[in-house]
Amino acid sequence: MADIEYKRILVKLSGEALMGEQASGIDPQMIAKTAAELIALARAGVELGVVVGGGNLFRGAGLAAAGLDRVTGDHMGMLATVMNALALKDGLLREGEAATVMSGLAMPQVCESYTQRDARRRIAAGEILIFAAGTGSPYFTTDTGASLRAIEMRADLLIKATKVDGIYDKDPVKHSDALRYSHLDYDLAIDQRLAVMDVAAMILCNDNSLDLVVCDINQPGALLDLAKGKTVGTRVTRKEAQK
Numbered sequence: 284m285a286d287i288e289y290k291r292i293l294v295k296l297s298g299e300a301l302m303g304e305q306a307s308g309i310d311p312q313m314i315a316k317t318a319a320e321l322i323a324l325a326r327a328g329v330e331l332g333v334v335v336g337g338g339n340l341f342r343g344a345g346l347a348a349a350g351l352d353r354v355t356g357d358h359m360g361m362l363a364t365v366m367n368a369l370a371l372k373d374g375l376l377r378e379g380e381a382a383t384v385m386s387g388l389a390m391p392q393v394c395e396s397y398t399q400r401d402a403r404r405r406i407a408a409g410e411i412l413i414f415a416a417g418t419g420s421p422y423f424t425t426d427t428g429a430s431l432r433a434i435e436m437r438a439d440l441l442i443k444a445t446k447v448d449g450i451y452d453k454d455p456v457k458h459s460d461a462l463r464y465s466h467l468d469y470d471l472a473i474d475q476r477l478a479v480m481d482v483a484a485m486i487l488c489n490d491n492s493l494d495l496v497v498c499d500i501n502q503p504g505a506l507l508d509l510a511k512g513k514t515v516g517t518r519v520t521r522k523e524a525q526k
Contacts, residue, residue, distance in 0.1 A: 288512035289439040291330040291406065294321065295429035295480075297445045298339035298367055300500045307339055309370050317500065318374035323507050325380060325411055332402075332412045332436050334429035335371060337363030357421035361388055364425060368415035369394070375411055382411040387419025387428065399435045406436055426480040430487040441493055442509055443480060444500035449517035450479050465514070468522040479519060488519070495519040 296317065303310030325331050340363035347356040368384045375382035384394035385402055395401075397414065406412050417428035426443075433441040447455065448463070450472070455461040464477075469489035472479045479485060479497060488495050498505045498516030505515050 286511050287328050289329065289510050291332075291436065291438045292324065292440045292442060292506075292510060293332040293334065293429060293433035293436060293438040294324075294506065295334045295426065295441065295443045296336065296367075296371075296500065297443075298336035298363065300444060300446055301335070301367055301370070302339040309339065309367065314370050314374040315377075318371065318378060318380075320500070320503075320506050321411060322375065322378055322380050323504070324510055325409070327507060327510065329510050330406050330409070332406055332414060332432060332438065333368075333371065334414045334417075334425060334432055335364050335367040336425040337361070337367055339363075340366060354421040357423075358388075361416040361419070364417060365390070365394065365415040368413045372413055380411060381409065382413060384413045384415055387414070387416035402432075403436060412436075424481050424484065426484040427487065430480070430484040430493070433493060434487060434491045438493065440509065441488060441495045442506065443495060443497045444506065445497065446499065446501065447497075448499040448502065450477055450497050450519070452477070454478070464517045466518050466520070469519055470522050472519055485519070489521055492521050 301309050301313050303313040321331060337360050341360055347353040365386055372382045372384050383405060385397040386394045387397050389396045402412055414432045417423055417425045418431055429441065450464045451461040453461045469485050473482055473485055496509055496516050496518050509515050
């Protein structure tokens with residue numbers, strides 16, 4: 284614990300990060316790899332929460348744009364996050380790490396329902412909590428769910444672990460001259476519509492002075508390095524917090 288700077292961290296995992304090189308679905312090797320990164324954090328003494336997306340299995344927004352009822356689509360997307368959460372929990376349990384899935388939608392035969400009080404008690408006791416189903420309400424993304432859960436858990440840091448190594452001024456896949464930020468503030472990220480998190484999520488973080496780091500989940504040891512206060516990826520803070 285001596286070299287850990289952030290005692291309580293919430294990690295937002297994109298669904299795409301769990302599909303590896305596949306076109307969709309869940310890659311068991313990525314589950315094992317991700318579980319190992321999370322276990323390294325927990326065994327270093329970090330109290331850990333995880334929010335998982337569902338984009339590798341289903342995206343409600345796309346079908347909603349094609350005519351599907353938005354609420355129905357969002358509920359289907361929430362169910363996709365539950366499937367990812369269960370797969371991640373299995374990977375953690377296989378390695379002997381205590382883990383619990385807590386869902387924003389009630390489904391007692393599958394996982395536990397989320398309550399703030401129980402979640403805080405469990406995370407303080409050393410369980411890795413995997414939060415599924417976003418906020419439990421339609422029209423909100425899992426990014427917003429991650430910001431909300433991080434604030435409710437009184438996390439010291441929110442990490443968005445994706446397939447890119449930070450935030451760029453434009454899409455680095457499409458533009459070879461894209462520039463990566465090492466540090467920026469929420470006001471700039473919102474004003475320039477940078478692809479960080481959705482606006483509601485960033486406003487929540489900004490209003491509650493919660494730092495966000497965007498990093499590459501495929502970079503070995505990145506999560507543990509961040510817990511130790513090392514510079515990884517792109518950090519986003521309140522404007523007055525920048526040095």
